């Protein structure tokens with residue numbers, strides 16, 4: 001391909017943006033033969049910092065990088081875009097109630113959903129900025145872009161789970177397949193090992209239950225807090241790596257006999273109310289995610305999936321009350 005693919009990154013001057021942009025420019029997002037044009041969106045106060053990053057991108061002499069544009073206007077940043085990575089969001093600050101947080105993010109994701117109407121016909125949207133699932137719901141509800149192009153990121157949770165499982169079994173991450181994250185990208189998420197395999201061999205029946213409930217599930221679900229505690233700042237490079245994996249998989253497909261996790265608009269599968277942006281086990285082919293069907297769900301899993309999905313339903317109710325969806 002010689003026509004560059006337009007990739008818009010919001011929150012480009014933030015810490016995830018800083019890790020993400022260089023990998024995109026290196027060809028990791030779409031493939032090492034696909035030229036990219038980067039469009040950075042920031043709020044006016046951070047445009048200068050984004051321009052500084054653009055200088056460094058120039059200085060890196062990436063052969064696939066066709067050019068960089070910096071914007072403070074969503075309409076312009078999304079015009080004709082093929083891949084939109086919505087990273088910039090309003091973080092929760094002290095004393096902020098959930099409704100305040102959702103409202104503040106509605107102020108970002110509603111206009112961005114509208115602005116995405118100007119995107120290319122094949123546009124793919126990944127929301128990283130938290131609360132990611134509900135921000136994706138807001139953007140989708142305010143856009144004419146088809147629902148199946150809106151996704152939110154649970155790939156970091158998925159990768160964290162794969163990493164923990166590989167460490168437990170003393171294998172490399174490439175040996176782990178069929179891991180699943182269900183629900184919300186929050187502490188209620190359910191990392192499900194029921195169908196996970198090590199070197200193609202199912203582990204479900206032999207998993208140590210106390211390790212699962214007391215160590216693995218809470219460790220994966222609360223890994224973000226652990227990173228903040230140890231690193232002194234929230235996950236950045238690993239979040240960028242997960243965003244890269246999410247889009248790469250979406251465009252280039254999942255491996256044979258494997259699946260991944262992504263939050264996509266529910267079609268009602270597995271009892272997840274239609275329209276919620278919830279994480280599922282998914283395969284990708286021909287540029288489309290599809291929910292893995294027909295998995296038997298145990299009572300143990302059902303309870304945990306429902307808890308996380310209920311949280312998503314509550315968030316939807318809250319943004320409905322605010323008139324955001």
Ligand code: NAX
Nearest residue numbers: 011013014015016042043046088089128129130153156239
């Ligand atoms: P930073 O605060 O470093 O950067 C955010 C950037 O977004 C800032 O430069 C800010 O100016 C910009 N921004 C704010 N409003 C904007 C708007 N309307 N348009 C364009 N840009 C805007 O945060 P960072 O550490 O980069 O994290 C970004 C987001 O990712 C946060 O919401 C964070 O919670 C979320 N995360 C999501 C994860 C996931 O797995 N889904 C994991 C990592 C991360 O915690």
